[in-house]
Amino acid sequence: MTPLPTADLASTPTDWPATATMADTASISAVAGTIGLAADADRAVLARELSIVVPTFNESANVAELTRRLGETLRGIAWELVFVDDDSPDRTAEAVRRLSQQDARVRVIQRIGRRGLSSACVEGVLATSAPFVAVMDADLQHDERLLPAMLQALGKGGLDIAIGSRYVDGGQIGEWDEQRALISRLATRVSHAVVPAALKDPMSGFFMIRREAFMDRVHSLSALGFKILVDLFASGTQPLRFVELPYEFRARHAGQSKLDSHVAWDYGMLLIDKLIGRWIPARFVSFGLIGSAGVIVHMAVLAALFKPGLVSFQLGQALAAAVAMVFNFFVNNLLTYRDQRLRGARLLRGLASFMLVCSVGAVANVGVAQFLFSHEQGWVPAALIGIVVAAVWNFATSSFYTWGRRSG
Ligand SMILES: Nc1nc2c(ncn2[C@@H]2O[C@H](COP(=O)(O)OP(=O)(O)O)[C@@H](O)[C@H]2O)c(=O)[nH]1
Ligand SMILES: [Mg+2]
Helix, strand or coil: CCCCCHHHHHHHHHCCCCCCCHHHHHHHHHHHHHHCHHHHHHHHHHCCCEEEEEEECCCCCCHHHHHHHHHHHCCCCCEEEEEEECCCCCCHHHHHHHHHHHCCCEEEEECCCCCCHHHHHHHHHHCCCCCEEEECCCCCCCCHHHHHHHHHHHHCCCCCEEEEECCCCCCECCCCCHHHHHHHHHHHHHHCCCCCCCCCCCCCCCEEEEHHHHHHHHHHCCCCCCCHHHHHHHCCCCCCCEEEEECECCCCCCCCCCCCCHHHHHHHHHHHHHHHCCCCCHHHHHHHHHHHHHHHHHHHHHHHHHCCCCCCHHHHHHHHHHHHHHHHHHHHHHCCCHHHCCCHHHHHHHHHHHHHHHHHHHHHHHHHHHHHHHCCCCHHHHHHHHHHHHHHHHHHHHHHHCCCCCCC
């Protein structure tokens, strides 16, 4: 591995007079070109050995310390560092841009109107170029001192991915409470429906992968939720050749964990997508489950209004349908479309378009069922087919009109 002349290159521009004019700059560039500086700079870009991708949400107090530690640990290795920030309110992206001004190896991708750890990692990896790419958290829970060993393991050839593992000999989960440890163990066990049983820590968010191995499977990734490693192992046609290296999961440096109860839902969706996504999209499963809950809401509202004689059956039905639609909209916005959740004015516009779409769906539901029933179908299959037609319509149209388009 060729050491890079980074120190020389970095120091050159600061030696130039601060008051240089355009003409001066042009002639300086020409001189630099003649003496081969530009060529060296080009080589510096081509020679990157390791890209590090760090997803962030509200990590402004951690990014500088992580960058400093990486600089120390990776001395002698040509690296680049890309933070992928989902427009954090604590201005993490700004903090990274300040770092970029001091060190050109550091960059930020700032995503607007998007959320999701896995999709952030995927986009970060795609924006980098080194033959090996590491993914790690910003909060210093992942021990950066493991990176050289990971690089060495992959550099020898014969492996696709090196994983920082808390569950092989020498690994530790650190200061987790009983409940978090139990959930992690349970999630690990369930993951074995889609990843090899020999993988001890599929929940790890700390790994290094060969770029080719990543590119081989990038098109079949679900990129849903938090668990990118499970996604990588469960995608692609060739199994990943892996090694697990032990490390101790440290306490978070600053800020708060983003792990919340929705993560369990996202994880379920990821597993469903890996198991049956080829035939039925996981979002449709989520939409259908929430729709079923909507039926219960509908019946409850109808019972509350119609049974005591407060309203006619027809008015009761209309009101119950409206309440169920509002319920479905908000729960879908919370869960099915968690990564592109509507807020503010877009939330109200979304609700209006969702109710419109579902009203057409309801008419189609009744119409299709009526048609089938009048053509000698039994009432149960006629009603069920009506429901399926309406569900597919509602899903397809609302995923485009309500959540799909970005306007305003
Ligand atoms: N880009 C992006 N990063 C996220 C998101 N959620 C969490 N992260 C980052 O992913 C890493 C792991 O999250 P963390 O909250 O530490 O999870 P925990 O270690 O399981 O408690 C951290 O660097 C977070 O800032 C997200 O929605 N988008
Ligand atoms: Mg963490």
